Amino acid sequence: xxxxxxxxxxxxxxxxxxxxxxxxxxxxxxxxxxxxxxxxxxxxxxxxxxxxxxxxxxxxxxxxxxxxxxxxxxxxxxxxxxxxxxxxxxxxxxxxxxxxxxxxxxxxxxxx
Amino acid sequence: xxxxxxxxxxxxxxxxxxxxxxxxxxxxxxxxxxxxxxxxxxxxxxxxxxxxxxxxxxxxxxxxxxxxxxxxxxxxxxxxxxxxxxxxxxxxxxxxxxxxxxxxxxxxxxxxx
Numbered sequence: 001x002x003x004x005x006x007x008x009x010x011x012x013x014x015x016x017x018x019x020x021x022x023x024x025x026x027x028x029x030x031x032x033x034x035x036x037x038x039x040x041x042x043x044x045x046x047x048x049x050x051x052x053x054x055x056x057x058x059x060x061x062x063x064x065x066x067x068x069x070x071x072x073x074x075x076x077x078x079x080x081x082x083x084x085x086x087x088x089x090x091x092x093x094x095x096x097x098x099x100x101x102x103x104x105x106x107x108x109x110x111x112x
Numbered sequence: 113x114x115x116x117x118x119x120x121x122x123x124x125x126x127x128x129x130x131x132x133x134x135x136x137x138x139x140x141x142x143x144x145x146x147x148x149x150x151x152x153x154x155x156x157x158x159x160x161x162x163x164x165x166x167x168x169x170x171x172x173x174x175x176x177x178x179x180x181x182x183x184x185x186x187x188x189x190x191x192x193x194x195x196x197x198x199x200x201x202x203x204x205x206x207x208x209x210x211x212x213x214x215x216x217x218x219x220x221x222x223x224x225x
Contacts (some may be wrong), residue, residue, distance in 0.1 A: 004155070026157055031211060040121065042157070042215035058212070084120030089154050094211050098145045101213060 002025045004104035006091050012110045019078040021107050023091030027110060030101070032074040033102040034058075034066060037106075046089075049074055081111040116140055116204050118216025120178070125127040125223050131189040133219045135202035138183065145178065146213070147187050150199045160187070192223045 003023045004103050013019055023032065032051050035043040035058075047057030047066040055066060064087060067075045078085055092101040118135045124130045137145075139220045146161035162169045162176040162185065175188040189196055202216040 035215075040217055042116075042217045044215070047214060048212060071196065071225075085116070085176075087213065092155075099146060099161060099211060100158045100203065105153070105155050 004091060004093055004102055004109050004112070006089075006104040008107060009105065010078060010089050012112065013081055015082055019081050019083050020110065021076045021091075023074045023104055023107070025072050025075070025091075025093045025102075025104075026032055027093055027095075027102060028071075029093040030071065031093060033092040033094075033101065034074070034076045035092065036060070036063075036085075036093045039070075043090065046076065078109075078111075081109075083086045083111045085109065086111045115214045116202060116216045118202050118219060120219060122218065122220045125192045125221065127152055127192065127194060127223055127225050129192050129223075131187075131192045131196070131223070133187045133210070133221070134184065134214055135186065135216050136182075136184045137204050138212075139204070139206070140183070141206045142209070142214075144205045145176070145185050146205075147174075147176065148201045148202050148203060148215075150201065150218075156201060177215075180194055189221075190223075194223045194225050197221055197223050 007022045013097040034046040037043045049068045051066050065077045091104040094101045116137045147159045147192040148156035149157040149159040160174050173190045178185045200219045205213045
C-alpha cells in the first residue's frame, strides 16, 4: 500500500462549490504539506502543519483552508472554488530533522 | 517572486548524452538543495540532494554541482536514458523553516532513443 494517499484522484466541479481534498499517510511523520502544481510555475506551498495543533500558511494560502484531523490526516478545502484554482494538488510528508519529503500521487482538480 | 529560478524549461537529449539543468537561488539562508524527479501521473520523488558544505555530490549517473558564491546549483545526468524522461524540479529550504521547500519552475526532459 502507498505510504501517502490522496482522495479523490480526479475531481471536476463548478465555480462556487465547496471542495475537500484528503491526504493520509502511514509513514508516521509529523510534518505534512499541501502544494499546488501549475505548468511553468513548479510546486507552490499552500499550507503546512508540524503537528495536529500547528497549522501555518504557505505562499499561496488565499482561498484555501486546511484541517489536521490526526497526525496521519491533513485535508485541504476550497470554500468556494474558482476556475484559477484548477491545478494538480499534492500532499507531502516528512519527519522532523530530515529534508526528504514524500509526495502523494496528486489530485487533479478542474473548476468549471 | 520566484526565489529559485530553473532553466531550461524543456530539454531534449539523445540517448547516451549528458543532460544539464541549472538553478539559481536568492536567499543565502537556504541550506538544503534537493532535486526531485516526477513521472507523468505520479508525485515528485527525491532524486538527490546536497548541502552547501560540499561542492559536488554524485549518485550513480546523477551529479549535483554546487557553487555557493554564485548561488547556483545544477543537475548533471550522465549517459542519459529514455527512462530518465521526466520532469525535474530543483528546490531549496532552510533548517529554520522546518523543511519548507521552495521549488523551481521545473524542466521537462525528453531522452530520445
